[in-house]
Structures are given as structure tokens and as C-alpha cells.
Amino acid sequence: MGNYLTTQKAFRSLIASARSGNVRQAYIFEGIKGIGKYTTARIFANAIHCTGENKPCGVCPDCKKHIANTHSDLFVVGGGGQIKVEDIRQMNEELYIKPALSSRKICIVRNADNMNNDAQNALLKSFEEPPAYAVIILLSENIKNLLPTIRSRGNKVVFEPFSEKEISEYLLRQYPLKKDAIPFVSLYSGGVIGRATDILENEEFFETRNKMFRAIATLTGDRMSIFKLSEAFGAKGGKGAFENCDLYFDLFASFMRDVLAIKTGARVINQDMSALIEGFCAKVTSSSVLSIIERTAKVRSELNVSMKYELWIVNMLINCWEDINGKGSRS
Ligand SMILES: [Zn+2]
Structure with missing residues (x-):
């Protein structure tokens, strides 16, 4: 699961905090598109909910629900165009319903940069004072798009690009038939894995x-x-x-x-x-x-x-x- 991410510092520290139970309530993941923010957020959420040993274990009932994308204590907003105030209100309602299966309710806001001002204002209260069981994760390409009050409340996690060598090793494993294109793609992608796989596909x-x-x-x-x-x-x-x-x-x-x-x-x-x-x-x-x-x-x-x-x-x-x-x- 997410094998290419395991060399990423942000990924490792998040999984470590899930394993030690030292999870914060408000996060902002920052990094360019395709760098692995959403994949990491999903695996992080899974690790938080996991009841097995080596989190995420992949076999406990919570992990199975995560893999099937049916875990009811995870709520995802955004991913398309603009995020409207109604979307955030719906998330807030969801946030105040206690988790049903686990001790944590987790909300991920994809493309948080696409929240208009009304949506950000609606988010502010729950982001500042979330219910004790809540974890909110905002994914942003540039946190300057977020209101200063939101920026200052979140724990910022920065996603750095991979090295050319890391990308190229990963691509060679995943796309052995396209090995001729891989030196170029590794370089062109600038360390952004999503950009590299987009080209190869x-x-x-x-x-x-x-x-x-x-x-x-x-x-x-x-x-x-x-x-x-x-x-x-x-x-x-x-x-x-x-x-x-x-x-x-x-x-x-x-x-x-x-x-x-x-x-x-x-x-x-x-x-x-x-x-x-x-x-x-x-x-x-x-x-x-x-x-x-x-x-x-x-x-x-x-x-x-x-x-x-x-x-x-x-x-x-x-x-x-x-x-x-x-x-x-x-x-
Ligand atoms: Zn598990």
C-alpha cells in the first residue's frame, strides 16, 4: 500500500504519529498537485482507525472498510471544482455526529484551495475548536490560498518532491515495459510521482x-x-x-x-x-x-x-x- 510514499518524510512521520497515538486534530498538508497528499491522507486515516499491530495492518475490520472505501468514520469533501459553503456545512454536520465504529471521526478536504471565502468562514469554527474525537485534514497546493486564521490553526505538513533516483526506481518496478521512457519521465516529473505516472499512462x-x-x-x-x-x-x-x-x-x-x-x-x-x-x-x-x-x-x-x-x-x-x-x- 502506497509503497512509493514510504521514502517520503511527511508520510513516515504521519504514520509514526498514528502508531504512537499522538494524532493532532487539525492538519494542513501542503504540496504541489500529484505529490501524494490525498493518498497519504487516506493511509493516515486508515492507520488512525486500524486496530491491528503494524498500522495500517490491512486485515483488521477497520482496514478492510478503508480498503473498500466504506468506513463510516471517514468523510471526504472536494476533489472537483469549487468547494461551496453548503459542502462545508454538510461536513460540519457530519463532524458533530460521533464516530460509529472507532474513536475518531476524520474529515479530509481535498483541494482546500478551492474553498471560497464563505466556505472558509464556515470551516473556521470547526477547525479552531473541533469535537474531541475529530481530525480534520486540509489538502492545499498553496496555503496562501487559505485564510490566515485557518493557516495559523492547522499543523502544517509539507510534502517535498522525490529525488530523481527514487522516482525512477519506483517507475521501473511499476512500468517495466516502458523502461525506455523512464529516464526522461523521471527528470521531467520534477519529483512529482503523479505527474510521472500520468505521462506513462x-x-x-x-x-x-x-x-x-x-x-x-x-x-x-x-x-x-x-x-x-x-x-x-x-x-x-x-x-x-x-x-x-x-x-x-x-x-x-x-x-x-x-x-x-x-x-x-x-x-x-x-x-x-x-x-x-x-x-x-x-x-x-x-x-x-x-x-x-x-x-x-x-x-x-x-x-x-x-x-x-x-x-x-x-x-x-x-x-x-x-x-x-x-x-x-x-x-
Ligand atoms: Zn488494520
């Missing part, structure tokens, strides 16, 4: 990367390139584009990162496409690339499901094009 990854990189390379040309690139961002795909946008932004960032790597003599990740990246690199300045990296990261962090995806992407790319070609070139 996505048949179209390399085709999507090819399309994205070729479109980026045209940004040094005329303004039509903006529209070509917006297509690579799925901006004409209608629904579904936002759901896939992590992949597009990751690819875009990886290309720009490699441009800077070439400029500074560091290691290029997308080795197999280095000729294309070098061609682009020769035509742009470091400062324009830095500006593009900053700009796209900002848009990425602000984008959400309720916004007009296509509009934001096209706007962002117009600005990127101007970073390279200058505003004066606007025709």
Missing part, C-alpha cells in the same frame, strides 16, 4: 508535447503563432480544455525551463527535442523568457473552472508574444 503525451513545442517555436514569428499556440493549449477544444490544462502548462513551462538551461549551460530535460529548443533560444533573450515564465505561472495559479478559458489563454499568449517581439510590433 497517457498514450498521447509525446504527441501532445510535440504539438505544443512546435507551436511554441513559432512564437518568434508573426502574430498568427498566438492562435496556433492557443490551439495547442486546447483553447479551441471547448469543454475539457480546463481539465487538461495542467498538462499544457507543464509542457509549456518545461520548454521555457529548457531554454534557460541552454542559456546557462544547465542540463536540458527534453533532450530529444533539443534542436527545436535551441533554435528558439537563439532568437529570444533571457529576460523575455523569465517574463514569460512568470506571466504563465501567474495565469495558471489564477485560472479556475468558472473563467473563460479560451479568453485567458489567448490574452496570456498575446502578452508572451509581446515579451519576445516587443509591443511596438503590434499591428
